[in-house]
Amino acid sequence: MTTLMLTARTYHDHAHGPEFAQVSLDYEGRFLRRKVLATDDGQQFLVDLPSTTSLDHGGVLLLEDGREIRIVAAPEELLEVTGDDMPRIAWHIGNRHTPCQIEAGRLLIQRDHVIRDMLGKIGATVREVVEPFKPEGGAYGHGRTHSHAH
Structure with missing residues (x-):
């Protein structure tokens, strides 16, 4: 090489x-x-x-x-999240600082059994998929957010 x-x-x-x-x-x-x-x-x-x-x-x-x-x-193992109350579902995902790809009609997040269980409890439909993951960047143009420090 x-x-x-x-x-x-x-x-x-x-x-x-x-x-x-x-x-x-x-x-x-x-x-x-x-x-x-x-x-x-x-x-x-x-x-x-x-x-x-x-x-x-x-x-x-x-x-x-x-x-x-x-x-x-690259394609990776993700969870596709849909549901009737997408603003509420999105709020719960964001409240946990989970990287999220936002699309019309669905959200994509990394596989996590704890988040998956929580989403099921609030009425989301969750399906395993393998796709490229391109989540939203952090607020204020800082790319990934790992804390509240900006």
């Missing part, structure tokens, strides 16, 4: 040039600072960002030579 080295200024939330390769990562895998990864076609490269960063689906890592590696949200 070829090893490619990335510069410290490696991530952009959108493409600037032609795609060289792509790397498919699940939600947790898209949160990193320094790690060796492999493109979908098997080429290894080092990600060395100045700080821990949430890489978004559709963003790019910029190689030292200017080539771009596109970030793709």
